[in-house]
Amino acid sequence: MTIWPQPRLLPCGDRALSVELGDEVNRELNARVLALEYLLQQKHLPGVGETVPSYRALLVYYDPLVVSHEALCATLRELWARARPEVLPPARTVELPCCYGGELGFELEAAAQKIGLSPDEMARLHAEADYYVYFVGFTPGLPYMTGMPDRLTIPRLTNPRTKTPPGSVAIGGVQCCIYPIESPGGFWVLGRTPVRLYDPIAPDPILLRAGDHVRFRAIDRAEYESIAASVEAGRYTPRIAG
Amino acid sequence: MSILIIQDAGPLTTIQDLGRFGYLRVGIPTSGPMDHDAFLVANRLVGSPDTAAALECTLIGPRVEFTDERLVAITGADMAPTVNGGAAPTWQGLRVKAGDVLRLGPAKSGVRAYLAVGGGIETPLVLGSRSTYVRGRLGGLEGRALRRGDRLPVGSVPAARPRRVHPDRVPVYGGDVTVAVVLGPQDDRFTAAGIAAFLEGPYEMLPQSDRMGARLKGPFIEHTRGHDIVSDGIAMGAIQVIGEGQPIVLLADRQSAGGYTKIGTVCSFDIGRIAQVKPGGRLRFHRVTVAEAHAMLRDRRRALDGTIE
Numbered sequence: 001m002t003i004w005p006q007p008r009l010l011p012c013g014d015r016a017l018s019v020e021l022g023d024e025v026n027r028e029l030n031a032r033v034l035a036l037e038y039l040l041q042q043k044h045l046p047g048v049g050e051t052v053p054s055y056r057a058l059l060v061y062y063d064p065l066v067v068s069h070e071a072l073c074a075t076l077r078e079l080w081a082r083a084r085p086e087v088l089p090p091a092r093t094v095e096l097p098c099c100y101g102g103e104l105g106f107e108l109e110a111a112a113q114k115i116g117l118s119p120d121e122m123a124r125l126h127a128e129a130d131y132y133v134y135f136v137g138f139t140p141g142l143p144y145m146t147g148m149p150d151r152l153t154i155p156r157l158t159n160p161r162t163k164t165p166p167g168s169v170a171i172g173g174v175q176c177c178i179y180p181i182e183s184p185g186g187f188w189v190l191g192r193t194p195v196r197l198y199d200p201i202a203p204d205p206i207l208l209r210a211g212d213h214v215r216f217r218a219i220d221r222a223e224y225e226s227i228a229a230s231v232e233a234g235r236y237t238p239r240i241a242g
Numbered sequence: 243m244s245i246l247i248i249q250d251a252g253p254l255t256t257i258q259d260l261g262r263f264g265y266l267r268v269g270i271p272t273s274g275p276m277d278h279d280a281f282l283v284a285n286r287l288v289g290s291p292d293t294a295a296a297l298e299c300t301l302i303g304p305r306v307e308f309t310d311e312r313l314v315a316i317t318g319a320d321m322a323p324t325v326n327g328g329a330a331p332t333w334q335g336l337r338v339k340a341g342d343v344l345r346l347g348p349a350k351s352g353v354r355a356y357l358a359v360g361g362g363i364e365t366p367l368v369l370g371s372r373s374t375y376v377r378g379r380l381g382g383l384e385g386r387a388l389r390r391g392d393r394l395p396v397g398s399v400p401a402a403r404p405r406r407v408h409p410d411r412v413p414v415y416g417g418d419v420t421v422a423v424v425l426g427p428q429d430d431r432f433t434a435a436g437i438a439a440f441l442e443g444p445y446e447m448l449p450q451s452d453r454m455g456a457r458l459k460g461p462f463i464e465h466t467r468g469h470d471i472v473s474d475g476i477a478m479g480a481i482q483v484i485g486e487g488q489p490i491v492l493l494a495d496r497q498s499a500g501g502y503t504k505i506g507t508v509c510s511f512d513i514g515r516i517a518q519v520k521p522g523g524r525l526r527f528h529r530v531t532v533a534e535a536h537a538m539l540r541d542r543r544r545a546l547d548g549t550i551e
Contacts, residue, residue: 010426012477013424013479013480013508013509013535014509014535014539015477018477020427023472049263050263051267054475058475064539069532136269137267137268137269137497138500142269181377200380200385205369
């Protein structure tokens, strides 16, 4: 696997730098990125601003008039040496109900046909897996996840959609994602969750975090509608363990 | 409470403060003013703290009615403002009274004008900021651009004397703009010819540009091996080069992460200058080192602090 023997500290203009730890999608590598972020936050170094973890790199914003580039690089190298998954707090597991197929999972049938499974079999395999959230972003609250059985690997759509409804659970390549807001998309939509991943008027607007595990629970349309109504009324709390 | 009445909104007038910090790691952009310096100067001219919220007007300005006496200031793009039909000065504090109507027209130069009012605009803080992020329906007024008939709460007026920017220090928009860039984080994914073409330019601003990014058209930038990378974080000002070898400079409402190569990053102090380039306007990239960029940042910060008399 491609994990660099030393971190690469790459400039991103005058106010940010990227700490690149490797060059692939891999849980061990990502856990080190999250551990580095965690250690940096614990350190409360003046001049260090926001951090943005991704698969294999940590973007660090800083104020060069408060902390010098050299001092920040030295700190990051030192923290990198200790950035092991063990330093992280225990991971959470978030359960998300998902209604597969039909008009909510409008590409389940075509996707199943593409990889030679029945729609039911495909939905079952998808719902059984344990998903890991590498990071959250692109649009507010969107989780980048893997965890599907290899059997579900599928090429992305040739012509991306311009609009994907919020809550859509979709797959492409070995990845699975959920669209929190209406956005373009190149993944196959297998189902929809009534749970909001992004709620702009909630005190804590984002449900999922980097490092979380996600389990889908297959539900029928009636249960979807009932949960959607509870969500709308502000009476629904997703099940979170850990 | 005092209010400001929007009689006509213009195509994209939004409430912005310095931005929403702490949520990039979950995909919520900072937002905030596209031209940071012009925004700060507007606030300072009316005696407001830098953190106060003001209006960002895009290409065509709004018509605004005041309901009490206060100090206002207009900076940024030249939208030939008038108060009750008479020409109003820009880049200086201006006293208005109840019933006065301020009108900002189409931008004669620049793209984004800022209207600050003494006391600041006091719509609710959302996640610690009043900045509007339209795509995420967050902040500002109901998370959207302003519309005719909106009534904006404004804070109580601090005692402030009108101040001005010395005419020699007022920025001039238009003409070819050159901005400083630091190469990286993926400059190693471009050929020497690709980097030379990028630094040679010029690039033309395309009309599809918005608060997410400035889409540019110009010399082809050649990759070594494709434009896809393992997705990573996108810094403010990052220059993504997509399949067609054309750059996009990612700005205040940018996506937090993405999977395209980034050849360089526009320095923070020059991002506002990109925000004022009209569609069809041209810009070039000038390469600087990180150390040079930090020295320039220090100089620009000092100049900004001395800009108001």
